[in-house]
Amino acid sequence: MADYQLSGNPPVPLTLRRSARARRISLRISSLDGRVTLTLPSGLPEETALAFAEEKADWIRANLEKHPEAVDAVFGAAIPVDGQDRVIAPAPGRRIQMDAGRIAVPGPNPGRPLQRYLKELARNRLAEASDFYAARLGRGYSRLTLRDTRSRWGSCTADGGLMYSWRLILAPPAVLRYVAAHEVAHLQEMNHSQAFWDTVECIHGRWQEQRAWLRENGASLHRYRFGE
Known part of the structure; x- marks a missing residue:
């Protein structure tokens, strides 16, 4: 290229x-x-x-002009975590601190440290959700990996491996949990048949609102740049 x-x-x-x-x-x-x-x-x-x-x-x-403007993860910028906008601010100590409307990051350049923090937070939340839905389904998964995928929010392999986009941590928690339930359901149904959607509803409940949110807002989660 x-x-x-x-x-x-x-x-x-x-x-x-x-x-x-x-x-x-x-x-x-x-x-x-x-x-x-x-x-x-x-x-x-x-x-x-x-x-x-x-x-x-x-x-x-x-x-x-139809695309949302890119947002760099710099001090003073706002970035959603769990679907709630938080302003990036300098941290007084050595650890990242997050509260209702602010996320404080140590050091002069917050992008990379913030990205590492968000990835770890995403891993914890997605592992917790995957464990919960896998237990409901009565099936285990072999591994959980995170990527910055552009074409899908998650996937499930034939040998039980779950993959998720770490950017799901930027979305509302209900959306993250829906994606986890969706991929866990593939442990039983490796398709998108009616049986698959019945499985999603069985372990998660109604899912239409969360799926619609992703369709309408998912692309905007890729506007945030962390100095990759």
């Missing part, structure tokens, strides 16, 4: 990706973070792809 910029104010970052299977230039804007990717055939000059992007500049900018 190669990174370029679309001219204008402000400039728009572009990612160029070559594909041996591509027959023409394709343009994609991520629904999660607004990343603009141009895919071009192997033999096509990069200048041709960039000229194509310039021709589509108005369309690109119009679509980017």
Whole structure:
């Protein structure tokens, strides 16, 4: 991949990706973070792809306006934890401290330490929820891993491994628990049949509201950047 910029104010970052299977230039804007990717055939000059992007500049900018603005995890910024906005502030001690409307982080650059803290908090909450629903189901899982996935909030492997997006800690607790119940239900039903949804409802209860929240608000959880 190669990174370029679309001219204008402000400039728009572009990612160029070559594909041996591509027959023409394709343009994609991520629904999660607004990343603009141009895919071009192997033999096509990069200048041709960039000229194509310039021709589509108005369309690109119009679509980017629909995406929520990125938020860097810096002092003074607000970030949701458990679905509640908390302002990032300097911590007087060596430990991260969180209360109703504030999260205090030690050191001059809060991004990376805050991300590590949130990942650990997510692991604890998701492990607790997974254990609870697995006990209700009467099935165990083999492992629990966290990732920063862009296309799904969780998954379950055939050998009982559960994977979750750590960004679920930013969502309301009920949403996190629903995702845990959803993946645990796959330990019994590796599909999305009616039997699967019956299993989700059996171990979790009504789930429609939480699923709708993710569909409407899930993409916004990817707007927060921690200096990765």
